[in-house]
Amino acid sequence: MYQINDLNFKYPKNKEATIKGISFEIKDGEIFGLLGPSGVGKSTTQKILTKQLGKYDGEILYKGKDLKSYDKSFYEEVGVGFEMPVHFSKLTAKENINFFKKLYKSNIDTDNLLKRVGLYEDKDKRVGEYSKGMKVRLNFVRAMLNNPKILFLDEPTNGLDPYNARIVKEIIREFKEDGGTVLLTTHLMNDVDELCDRVAFMADGKIAEIDSPKSLKLKYGERKVDVEYRDGEDVKKESFDLDSLKTNEAFMNIIKSKDILTIHSKEMTLDDIFIKVTGVNTDE
Amino acid sequence: MNSFGTLLSGELQRMKKYNILTVSFLVALIWIGVLYFVDIEDITSVVPLLVFIDATSMSMLMVGATMFYEKQEGTIKTLLVSPISKSEYILAKAFANITSNIITIILIYGYAKIFKEINLNFFGLLGSVILIAFFHSLVGFIFTYNTKDFTEMLMGMMKYIFIFAIPVLLEQMGLIKNKTIDKILYIIPTKSSSILLKSTAGGLESWKIWFSLIYLVIASILLFFIVWKKFDDFAIKESGE
Numbered sequence: 318m319y320q321i322n323d324l325n326f327k328y329p330k331n332k333e334a335t336i337k338g339i340s341f342e343i344k345d346g347e348i349f350g351l352l353g354p355s356g357v358g359k360s361t362t363q364k365i366l367t368k369q370l371g372k373y374d375g376e377i378l379y380k381g382k383d384l385k386s387y388d389k390s391f392y393e394e395v396g397v398g399f400e401m402p403v404h405f406s407k408l409t410a411k412e413n414i415n416f417f418k419k420l421y422k423s424n425i426d427t428d429n430l431l432k433r434v435g436l437y438e439d440k441d442k443r444v445g446e447y448s449k450g451m452k453v454r455l456n457f458v459r460a461m462l463n464n465p466k467i468l469f470l471d472e473p474t475n476g477l478d479p480y481n482a483r484i485v486k487e488i489i490r491e492f493k494e495d496g497g498t499v500l501l502t503t504h505l506m507n508d509v510d511e512l513c514d515r516v517a518f519m520a521d522g523k524i525a526e527i528d529s530p531k532s533l534k535l536k537y538g539e540r541k542v543d544v545e546y547r548d549g550e551d552v553k554k555e556s557f558d559l560d561s562l563k564t565n566e567a568f569m570n571i572i573k574s575k576d577i578l579t580i581h582s583k584e585m586t587l588d589d590i591f592i593k594v595t596g597v598n599t600d601e
Numbered sequence: 602m603n604s605f606g607t608l609l610s611g612e613l614q615r616m617k618k619y620n621i622l623t624v625s626f627l628v629a630l631i632w633i634g635v636l637y638f639v640d641i642e643d644i645t646s647v648v649p650l651l652v653f654i655d656a657t658s659m660s661m662l663m664v665g666a667t668m669f670y671e672k673q674e675g676t677i678k679t680l681l682v683s684p685i686s687k688s689e690y691i692l693a694k695a696f697a698n699i700t701s702n703i704i705t706i707i708l709i710y711g712y713a714k715i716f717k718e719i720n721l722n723f724f725g726l727l728g729s730v731i732l733i734a735f736f737h738s739l740v741g742f743i744f745t746y747n748t749k750d751f752t753e754m755l756m757g758m759m760k761y762i763f764i765f766a767i768p769v770l771l772e773q774m775g776l777i778k779n780k781t782i783d784k785i786l787y788i789i790p791t792k793s794s795s796i797l798l799k800s801t802a803g804g805l806e807s808w809k810i811w812f813s814l815i816y817l818v819i820a821s822i823l824l825f826f827i828v829w830k831k832f833d834d835f836a837i838k839e840s841g842e
Contacts, residue, residue: 328837367682369840371833392684403679405670407618416614419607420683459679 318467318498319343319366324375326361335361336373337522343467348489348499350509350530353519353595359502362519363469366500367397393422396465400472402452403459406445410436410455413444414462421463430458434484449476457485467498474508486511506587516587518594525594530587537593538585544568546575556583604685608693612667616697621666622704625659629705633712643718648709649798650773652726655705656733657766657794658758660698664741665754667694677839687832691825695738702734703727722801729797732817736790739824746828746835765791773799793817 319342326336336358343349351359364370366377368384368391377384379391404413410431418424431437434454439447444455453476460468473489474482489499489512503509509516510530517527526533540559545552557568559582571577585593616622632651636644671677680690706726713719740761748754769791771777786792793813800810 364840369681370837389684389686392682395682397679397682399675399678401675403675405615405618405676406674408615412614416607416611417679417683419611420604420685422684 318345318380320376320378320381321366322376322378324362324365324373324377326358326365326370326373328361335522336365338375339519339522339524341517341524341527343498343500344515346493346496346498347514348493348501348512350501350503350513350516351519352503352506352509352516352591353525357519357595358522359519360471363471363500363502367395367469368392393463394466396460396463396468398456398460398468398470398473400456400475402444402456404444404452404455407443409441409443410447411440413455414440414458417459418462423464425462425464427458427462430461430488433488434458435481450478450481453477454481454485457488461488461492465497467500468492469500469502471502472504473501474505475503482508506591509587518591520595526590533587533590534584537590539583541583542568543579543581543583544571544577545579546571546577548575552578559583605689605693608685608689609696612693612697613700615670616663616667616701619667619670621663622701625663625701625705626708628655628659629708632705632709636709636713636717643720644713645718645720645802648713648719648721649726649795649801650770651709652706652730653733653770653773653791653795653798654766656702656730656798657737657791658762659705660702660734660737661741661744661758661761662755663698663701664694664738665745665751665758667697668742668745669751669754672839681836681840687829687836691739691742691828691832694742695735698738698741699731699734702730706730720802722803725801726798729794729801732814732821733794733797736794736817736821736824739821739828742828743824743831746831765789769795787812790817790820793820 321342322340324336324339325334327334339362351362353359361370365373366384368387371385379387404410405416408416414427414431418427428437431440434457436451436454436458439451444452447455453473457470457473460470468489470489474485477485486508489501493499499512501509501513513530515527515529516533518525528536542557542559542562543554544557545554555567555571557565562568613622632655635651636647639647641647668677671680710719710721710723710726741758744754744757744761748757768777768782769786769789772783772786773795777783793816796805796809796813797817799805800813
């Protein structure tokens with residue numbers, strides 16, 4: 318869907334470029350995660366891909382055509398979900414949605430979506446009276462209302478309780494199953510693990526790593542198994558090579574003769590990979 | 602409905618909900634109050650003065666108010682990723698302002714017609730207000746682009762009024778009689794605005810009317826181009842540079 322080749326971008330007031338020669342692809346029908354600490358260029362990349370920033374160097378192809386050649390009709394098939402509230406606070410949710418719906422040729426059944434995200438009963442309330450979580454869900458509805466082909470989502474579950482976060486993630490998955498493409502930006506590695514087909518980690522305006530979450534875990538993890546077991550009064554822990562596990566007699570003996578307390582493959586989490594690749598903590 | 606129509610009706614809906622139209626209505630009532638207390642029966646010469654103040658200052662103020670609400674609530678961000686052009690966005694705001702100005706002159710003219718004596722060409726007044734309000738709405742855009750908050754925008758607007766509007770008002774009220782100053786004032790857009798409004802009462806030389814009309818039309822086209830061109834920088838700033 319998107320092909321980005323040697324993308325460079327510098328804000329007019331900055332001395333240094335924010336994006337430094339990145340190249341990647343977002344495939345049709347995938348959920349692509351763009352990850353990294355604050356200020357590394359994730360939002361700038363997203364703004365360039367959504368045509369909010371135009372003066373870049375390099376090539377961006379959208380559906381095989383230069384992104385710059387698209388006019389305002391480009392937004393007919395794009396949905397952008399912002400992290401911060403983007404609604405008129407003195408209008409009701411319904412009034413907000415109706416206003417934005419009229420700007421598009423194609424619309425979804427927003428009543429149904431409002432019901433799914435639990436806002437239908439409050440649709441006639443002013444948005445100013447909404448809680449943070451309700452505003453986040455309304456942002457999500459706003460992004461979806463034009464029945465987009467590609468969704469750009471910035472922290473779509475941030476500020477949501479686990480129940481509503483699960484619903485939003487379910488809708489994102491259904492959107493993908495129906496052929497939609499998603500570019501997801503988030504600090505929540507659990508969401509990335511659950512949703513993303515591929516992820517790119519950004520650091521200092523460059524792409525430091527790009528692959529599927531599973532491949533990254535295999536790449537950065539150790540191929541070892543840690544076994545914790547009871548040995549008489551003591552609790553012992555041993556580590557075994559994962560590839561020769563089936564022929565490892567010591568491992569087999571422990572399995573057969575000891576009470577196993579825990580057994581774990583030493584797979585890295587995405588949090589660990591985030592820290593290792595970008596050099597910072599996910600909370601930053 | 603096309604995007605311009607949707608944006609315009611949305612602007613008017615929000616101007617109502619955010620009480621901007623109420624403020625505009627209250628200002629119109631103040632003008633009516635002024636007319637009520639004016640101790641002359643024929644208010645033909647007073648109405649253009651009031652309409653001049655309203656069409657220049659309220660247009661700038663209302664553009665600033667709606668745009669700062671959009672900035673504050675982040676809605677400008679979501680509008681920037683909608684299938685609308687910058688021309689549609691700018692024109693929708695300007696025409697929403699013009700609608701409010703038209704309501705004001707209908708109220709003022711209606712009051713004057715019923716309770717006082719007035720001898721103005723209403724359609725001339727209407728056309729002049731549309732042009733003046735359009736130009737000054739664009740001035741409001743420039744102020745909003747270049748200021749950080751509403752207070753700073755108000756300060757800029759006040760400077761504009763002091764430099765461009767007050768000298769013209771003083772000259773129109775006969776308090777400035779110097780002919781050189783009168784000629785210098787032709788450089789500024791408020792002088793043309795004032796002449797157009799005054800011309801609706803008749804009795805002005807036609808070259809003055811044509812000069813003012815052409816001046817404001819050309820100035821509006823040029824200013825629209827500047828506002829349109831600078832919108833990209835504004836959009837970058839608002840999308841969170």
